[in-house]
Amino acid sequence: MKETAGIYVHIPFCLRKCEYCDFHSIVVNDRSEFLAVVDSYLCAVQREAQYYASWMEEYRFETLFLGGGTPTAVPAEKLAEVVVYLRELFQLPVGAEITCEANPKTITAESLNELRDVGVNRISLGAQAFQDSLLDVLGRTHSAADVSTSVQALHAAGFTDFNLDLMFGLPGQTMADWQATLERAVDLAPTHLSCYSLIVEEGTPFYDLFSRDLLDLPGEDTEADMYALARDVLQRAGYRHYEVSNFALPGNECAHNLLYWKNQPYLGLGSSASGRVGTMRYTNAADVPGYIAAWQHNQPNIAHVEALDKDKEMDETLICGLRLLDGVSEAEFRERFGCSLWEVYPDQIKNLEERGLVQYRAGRLSVTTQGLFLGNVVYREFLRSSERRI
Ligand code: SF4
Incomplete structure (x- = not known):
């Protein structure tokens, strides 16, 4: 499919x-x-x-x-x-x-x-x-x-x-x-x-x-x-x-x-647009004349390309997914990555649960009301690589 x-x-x-x-x-x-x-x-x-x-x-x-x-x-x-x-x-x-x-x-x-x-x-x-x-x-x-x-x-x-x-x-x-x-x-x-x-x-x-x-x-x-x-x-x-x-x-x-928010693929077109396709994320240069000139020669005008490995994909799925009040489904995470949220983030989830910032209910990990107001504290926990943006 x-x-x-x-x-x-x-x-x-x-x-x-x-x-x-x-x-x-x-x-x-x-x-x-x-x-x-x-x-x-x-x-x-x-x-x-x-x-x-x-x-x-x-x-x-x-x-x-x-x-x-x-x-x-x-x-x-x-x-x-x-x-x-x-x-x-x-x-x-x-x-x-x-x-x-x-x-x-x-x-x-x-x-x-x-x-x-x-x-x-x-x-x-x-x-x-x-x-x-x-x-x-x-x-x-x-x-x-x-x-x-x-x-x-x-x-x-x-x-x-x-x-x-x-x-x-x-x-x-x-x-x-x-x-x-x-x-x-x-x-x-x-x-x-x-x-x-x-x-x-x-x-x-x-x-x-x-x-x-x-x-x-x-x-x-x-x-x-x-x-x-x-x-x-x-x-x-x-x-x-x-x-x-x-x-x-x-x-x-x-x-x-x-x-x-569900970390699914999208194509980005235009000056400064970003896209995420396959295992690659790219960002076009923020330059209108440069963009026009490049495509006059059928050339992309990309400023940054990043390969997305499985760890990055998992982290971003959590960080983006926890912006949704419904949170992240354990079953969908397992189906996509072949492992459980608790296998990958045992300490992070425990720590945030103890602080009352996230909760696990009906198969989904989501922020509590308190966690909603402290989003950056929650998202930071799931950043396992320093180069990633929230
Ligand atoms: S300049 Fe104003 S209208 Fe234009 S993109 Fe920025 S916020 Fe929007």
Whole structure:
């Protein structure tokens, strides 16, 4: 039986850079230059897909995720062309989950219709907050009202499955702001919500302010309270907390991201994209012109390749799997690796159980509520090689 896999396409264009963002994306202000770069870039994506397609026969592709950047900064007909191309090349089944990330102000009923008509059936919208003052601080290009307008456009175009991204731990954000954001988000009836705490990444304008002690962050305790509040408000509204940062109505979990958390294969296409195929993980260079130039000669532009041995695969299965509140199935682990969790991690599991951070119930090892708040302590236990990332 073929193994299930997904496809990720990185679309590295944004209208402007947000103050906290360290994702790989570029801003091209001149419209005709932008459209020319987009054409060359999407042509390179198709070449890269073609290059990998012949090696991929052992996989059954079931999800496609267009992420960024801001995929919807690109004209919808160009994105639609790529979706059609990839669906055919990798024989995605009818109804396969196809997600497109979007930002408010970059979608209209027309552009959404175009995407829906080629099979995009899930939109992930970057809302972040419902206070214009906070959106300004973040450097977002939209207002809170734009989020509501975009959700109306989603409904008008028939998208019933959509995610809202929200952020907490923001400079100047109060508990009351966060509560209002959660409540406004719930009122818009998304099927899925992602709640991320702000991480101040090196090289961003926020990092510069942070290093000069000019960023008014809420502090670790308030951040933990904000996380607890999200769990409380969203679970009461019927969302299942299924992954550290993700909540979904039953049946609306993100199938593509579940592949990552279950440490299953995925193909990554585009500048800076990573893929995990067979026993290899690769990361493309974060360089749009370099990516375009390389594929003009049908050459990959890979920055890093890593061979995955069995130990790494086991560790990553645990580390990623424990992000899911359902945890890791002992039977699935045994079937995949031919050994028990307790044979490989006897001391780690015992130690974490004694500290009340993990539990074993109904054949699954999972984090407790306390372990959820101390995720990094849990994941670190399962890192048997120093080079691995969480
Ligand atoms: S829109 Fe998203 S990817 Fe683009 S700069 Fe802002 S946070 Fe980064």
